[in-house]
Amino acid sequence: MLRALLMGSKRAFAISSRRRGLGRVVVLLGAVVLALGGCGKSGHGAATDSEKAGDVEILNSMLGQELTTVEAYRQVVPLLRGQARVVAAQFSGQDQAHVDALTKAIRGIGGETDAEVAELEEPAPKTREDALLLAYKMENASLSSALDANPHLETTAPRMLAPALAASHAQHVAALRQLLGVDLAASMPDAYETGEVPPPLPPRKRG
Numbered sequence: 001m002l003r004a005l006l007m008g009s010k011r012a013f014a015i016s017s018r019r020r021g022l023g024r025v026v027v028l029l030g031a032v033v034l035a036l037g038g039c040g041k042s043g044h045g046a047a048t049d050s051e052k053a054g055d056v057e058i059l060n061s062m063l064g065q066e067l068t069t070v071e072a073y074r075q076v077v078p079l080l081r082g083q084a085r086v087v088a089a090q091f092s093g094q095d096q097a098h099v100d101a102l103t104k105a106i107r108g109i110g111g112e113t114d115a116e117v118a119e120l121e122e123p124a125p126k127t128r129e130d131a132l133l134l135a136y137k138m139e140n141a142s143l144s145s146a147l148d149a150n151p152h153l154e155t156t157a158p159r160m161l162a163p164a165l166a167a168s169h170a171q172h173v174a175a176l177r178q179l180l181g182v183d184l185a186a187s188m189p190d191a192y193e194t195g196e197v198p199p200p201l202p203p204r205k206r207g
Helices: 002-036 050-079 082-108 128-152 156-179
Strands: none
Touching (some): 050 156, 128 156
16 A cells, blocks of 8 residues: 555656646746747848848748647547547647747748648557657657757847757657656656657567
């Protein structure tokens, strides 16, 4: 009985900690979106400003990846049940918020959105594990996209946005590791997540 109570407490702590972490990222992203609201006052800056034009190109690349990740979740969520489905639906909504923020950032510096959803290389998922692996891959790709973009952005608001998106995706990746079957310690993010860490092996395939 005591062991069951302790295990339940650990699970509750892990879920509570993850929710607090996700909440902080949402607050940070919200602050960035508010900052983006003041970016459009200079008119069509990207048409005459080479730095803004370069940022528009980078932001559109990020936007394409975020759109593709959101589209992937349309295949992922229906295959999940219980807590996994709730978490995946929440991540899909947060990634849609990323799409909205990137769209606002592009327009805020006088640019136009021209990103499109990329065709997924993998066949459509058929099982719970397939779905979680697809979500993991897409979140990793979005994390890598945000990390790659950050050092090349020149204008203030986009440079604030890229790290916020990277932090959000890093937490998504960590939570997906737990859904794929590893414990809290094994699911923790690395000190410097790169978007290239492979998914954990399911317990039955280890050893």
